[in-house]
Amino acid sequence: MKYKTKLTVYFAVILMCVSLMAFAGGGQDVQEQTNDELTVALSAGITSLDPQGHNDTKSEKVSFLVFNRLFKLNTDFKVVPDLAESWEQPSETEWLIKIKEGVMFHDGSEMTAEDVAFSLNRSKEMPKVQQVLSEVKSVDVVDKYTVKVTTNSAFAPFLYTLVHAGTSILPKAYIESGDEFANPVGSGPYVFTEWVSGDKVVVDKYDNYFDKNNMGQSSKITFKVIPEGTSRTIALETGEVDVIAEVQTIDKNKVSDNGELKLHEVPSTRLNFFEMNTEKAPFDNQLVRQAMNYAIDKEAIIIVALEGAGIQADSVLAPSFLGYKAGPYSYNPEKAKELFAQAGYPDGFEITITTSGDDRKRMAEVIQASLMDVGVTASIEMLEWGTFIDSAINGNFESLVLAWTSNPDPDATLTPRFFSGNINGMNFSRINDPKIDQMLKDGREELDLGQREKTYNEFHEYVMNQATMVPLFVNNILVGSNASLKGVELSPQGLWNIEKIHF
């Protein structure tokens, strides 16, 4: 009898605690798998909700849902109008762009030319995207729905610049309200709901979206940050998430062999590279930079980072681009040592490789091991994604491992990356060379395709001789999704048109 009482008390305690546990664990976040909601896993947190406050493909995924630009890229990377209704070119340097009428921001106000001009001008001043519209001289309001953009000179790829997230159209009144993007207001198919930094971003469908053909298909989209590659794949397998924007290569077959999942693969324009800060010793020495191009074993990096499934990169763009020309380097540690000696570093030197994320850490480790063979001691500094990008922009690094996903026109990559005006922007190597600047200008203004190709050809040759970076590889983009999802589309930049995905 006594014994029984004791047992009862004990069970009561267990019961109490289990219920407490249930309460503690439940409460919120109990995911009833309604087929109406979509969860997308990202490998790193977004860096900003301000579409003009970032320039990375993770933040872009959210920006593209909440904001619109005048133009957008379709999955074939062709420019198609988004907010723009029509456009014409009164002269070589002038563009008249008319926007659609009745586009409503999430706060219920209508978008006008005033907002467009304001946003494009703001874009030119925002440090992370200033390079995008650097050719734009002025933006003026013509009437309620029309703006006139004047460029500094004839600018062949102008429309391509207007697809960048950094040219998103923001409500002027909102920016002036000083809310600082705590509750961003856009015009896109989804309305911002919640951002838990480093954890998740939630957006809800916007029923009043202007483009009825491209309405959001899921009622709610949650972007979940899962930095660790294996965890991302598992999360997809267990149904915690419905789409993963980056499947780590070693898990490729796990996704493709699973009947409930689908692997989407697309060749990309994503160039992975090892960039050197030309303002810091020893990388201020061209010979050292060239030597690095001989010292790094790209094949080993492709094997380790991509299980061998990548295309070795030999210049500053993917081979498919206009005017591409491969650089003169191949893996040759002996040659590298020779050059180091010539440059005045016969006994090697010490460097720091800065990067972020599991995949890039592995790449950095391979580079570290390659460099060990030529007498260079490298240490690896791991930073959180946003801080890493900031350090890259600010030149707070000696060398870094990063990737750049190119928009279709060569200029959209080359000017941001090599123009001296984009130091403290995306010109991470901080190369400041009048000849490069001139060649970029020539390429940008040249309207004849053959001549343009020739210009870029020379550019590749020259810049690879300057050796501001060691191009590593171009990889296929792997996206994994639940097989019953519809509307998963990929562009060479990866997961595309997320608003169309639904069960």
Add this chain to the structure above:
Amino acid sequence: MYHFLIKFIAVIKYEQIGGTVLKYIIRRLLLLLPVMLGVIFLVFFIISLTPGNVASMILGDGATDERIVELREEMGLNDPLIIQYGRYMGSLLRGDMGVSYADGRSVAGEIGQRFPNTFKLTITAIILSVLISIPIGVISATKQYSIFDNLGMILALIGISMPSFWIGLILIIAFSLNLGWFPSGGMSGVMSLILPAFTLAIASTASITRTTRSSMLEVIRQDYINTAKAKGVSKNKVITKHALRNALIPAITVIGLEFGVLLGGAVLTETVFSWPGIGRLMVQSIQRKDTPMVLGCIIVFTLSFSIVNLLIDILYAYLDPRIKENYK
């Protein structure tokens, strides 16, 4: 434990005894204050050792020297440490922990958003530990040198020797990858809580079991237990009524100390399981070089630890009448 809690609440109702306990609580609270001030200063001091110029870090290499000097002045970084500390304490008392260097968001807000998650995880873990360890410890002691005891003690020893992040990985392999029973990470309902809570609980379970067993053994050997036995009180009753209560005192102290270990473990467990608590926030903030956030996290961790220890001390005072005597 449950009936002690009930009794404890009852005690507070009786004014006379309640007065003593209340006095004790007040005294402990008063003792806590200078310690917290000291802790915050200590942490503040450690963080201030960070090499590199914060202002130039924020502004980047391209910044002019004048701008750096200006920003340093704006941020009050030129003031002596003690002044900076005073200013920080001043805003801390108003619930303001500054803004993040990384994204300009309020540190207090961010931590407030994440703290409940860490709370869920650690509380579940400590409850799990207590539920598992106390019975095992008691049974081990009463059946000393039995197979149960030996096995239990070997497991407990292995338990305290395993790093939590490794257990976490192994559990993910076993229960998430191979069996598919639980999610491998993230926070999505009760199922996602189980693996991290269990991972976090293992080390504490092991050490609370060990303490319970050894203090139980000590108590059992004492004379009054034999007296009770001699009087013909049943063995079970002796254990529950007399021995357990006295043996629990050291166990409870260990629970308090283990809570600190648990909070440290939370940093690792949250990282392994992508659990959005302040442990993971702290690691992320370190990688972001986000000093105000790191400072905020460590202060909240320490405060929670101190509060738990305060609660433990109060419980302890109730259980051990000798301590109460001191404050009459």
Add this chain to the structure above:
Amino acid sequence: MNADVLEIKTEQLLKTKKRSQLFDVWLRLKKSKAAIAGLLLIGIFIFMAILAPVLVSYEDDALKMNVRVRLQTPGSDHWFGTDELGRDIFARIVYGTRISLFVGIISVSIALTLGGTLGAIAGYYGGKIDNIIMRFLDVLLAVPAVLLAITIVAALGASMLNLMIAVGVSNIPGFARVVRAAVLSVKDQEFIEAAKAIGAKDHTIILRHVLPNSMAPIIVFATLKVATAIMATASLSFLGLGIQPPTPEWGSMLAGGRSYIRDHMYIVLYPGMAIVLTVLSLNLIGDGLRDALDPKLK
């Protein structure tokens, strides 16, 4: 009795006491199978650490990347397999032993020196000094140890030296308390009184008479703390805040192998086992020592 005779007598008293105590402890320790197992185990690890260069080559096996043999399952060529860069996991574990034991012992030495000094002073002098030191320790103790270590490394930067400082400092309060208690327990005994009577200086008394006679609990505590320090080292390295790649440290090996756990579980299995076994052996020894020193708990 003149002072010289008294001194000699005291010395003798101390010596016989010490010797017989240690001998007794050993006799009792020998009886504990668990402690012997622990000693054997840690012996193997120490042996591995010392003979590391004989067993494997640091440069070629533990550091050099060799992608042709990456991710090999354990076999006769690579006992514990190879990691994602094709480095031999066994070789890395062997050299990891050196690092773990070194960092563990050095950081405990830091803690013992600093904490021990504080504790000895507090215990020996008592009163106000004791009070001040104890309040300071309360402050240190209020921060959970691992978190304190993480904070220190976060501030100073991740390197082996900073890691040892961090783990050492976070263990100061523990050592101070143990040493203080030990000093208190012998402080009033007659041979200390005797030493005082012959006019020995305070620091001589503490170093030559008090500490040697209160060594037992300190040794137990230090043994257990080396175990915790090894664990803390691995934890911090796992978080990327400790020993940096390519240095083979068990915790950072786990961090690196994490992405491969599904198909190549051995990458995280063996380094983890190395941590568990080292820590376990030290815990076994610590437990055994405690029981041997304090037989009533047995």
